[in-house]
Amino acid sequence: MQVYKFGGASIATPERMQALLPVVTDATQPLVMVVSALGKTTNALESIVAAACKGKKEQAHELSHILEHEHLDYAKALLQDAYYQEAAKALNVFFTELQWAIDDASADKYDYSYDQIVCMGELLSTRIFAFYLQEQGLNFEWIDVRDVIRTDDTYRDARVDWEYSEARANEVIGSLLNQGKNVVTQGFIGATADNASVTLGREGSDYTAAMLAAMLKAEGVTIWKDVEGLQNADPKLFPNTVKVEAITYHEVIEMAYYGAQVIHPKTIKPLQNNNIPLYVKCFLNKEQKGTVIRNEVNSIFYPPLIVLKKDQVLFQITTKDFSFISEDNLANLYSIFHNLKVKVNLIQNAAISFVACIDNKEEKVKALAEALSKDYNVFQNEDVSLLTIRHYTPEILFDLTKNRYTLLEQKTRHTVQVVIK
Secondary structure, eight states: OOOEEOOOOSSSSHHHHHTTHHHHTTSSSSSSEEOOSSSSSHHHHHHHHHHOOOOOOOOHHHHHHHHHHHHHHHHHHHHHHHHHHHHHHHHHHHHHHHHHHHHHHGGGHHHHHHHHHTHHHHHHHHHHHHHHHHHHTOOEEEGGGGGGGOOOOOOTTTOHHHHHHHIIIIIIIIHHHHOOOOEEEEEEEEEOOOOOOOEEEEEEEEEHHHHHHHHHSSSEEEEEESSSOOOOOOOTTTTOBOOEEEEEEHHHHHHHHTOOSSSSSHHHHHHHHHHHHEEEEETTTSSSOOEEESSSOOOOOOOOOEEEEEEEEEEEEEETOOOOOOHHHHHHHHHHHHHTOOOOEEEEESSSSEEEEEEEOHHHHHHHHHHHHHTEEEEEEEEEEEEEEEOOOOOHHHHHHHOOOOOEEEEOOEEEEEEEO
């Protein structure tokens, strides 16, 4: 059994969805497909949330009607009339649910309201996709993943009740697979014990695919993107990037930790724990080999893996009384960062100084500076970047830092990090 995950770009237009048919028909059966919302739907739903929670209900409803028409137009362009009529009836259920969620939305329960509204995107797209696959004569069943994935009520970043969800996955989805059927369901969403909708946070659709793969003992997971595989750096920031043919889970987690927009660590964990390989392939050309991520790879050679985090702030903190940055001061500093929920991207300490590089989020930076200033002298360097290179060479480090001023450099055997301006 295989799990395929399709993002919004892969189904952005009816033509894109039709182009996925060979990808689906050539897949090893049975198949579970986890699908995101169409194109920019999540952004549109977020605008609806914003309006509804500000009390602008009429505007929110107007925006929702635009979204409804866009999905109906999409379905009409994709489906023959008989299937379109059935799809329109099915979609209307979610349109009604969306209207109720808008009426119920309020600023004092923003995160809850956000999840009740934003979850509609995946439900609408998968319903359309399921009707299209059925029209093509393929044996697919549509499943509402909210009937499978049980979570707590941490809205917008819900934590999964693994034991309950695994039992439901095997009961609901596993039984269909055992009957020789395939499944289309949603990523990114789930439900509480009270049946309130939730979203799973960043990269939630990838996480759903990984969870279902682990729960259903899949042979592999494939994430279909509009690129040929994982690159050694962001091609938007660096020229002449190269594709990484195979890479370990360990390396991917390291890259994600340093800020690379690759596969989120929470997606990796259930796959690594169950030794399930993850493939990243291009839906625009399914014949391309792509990238495989697994526990072990045959080659230990990697090109330099490059991550650049822009818009950073470098804090330099020194003791006012010239006391050492030893255990007591370190404990105090770490507690300040922890209590303010500030993620530190780079740390270095000396005798009486402590240096930390963080994301430049204005409210966090201001609160951190105020808290630190009570006991320490605080200096800030703004508008800096943090460059991380795994498997670096002196040549690549020189090439990427020339003509830049280096404020801080930190090296280990495999990794170099440089704060540059």
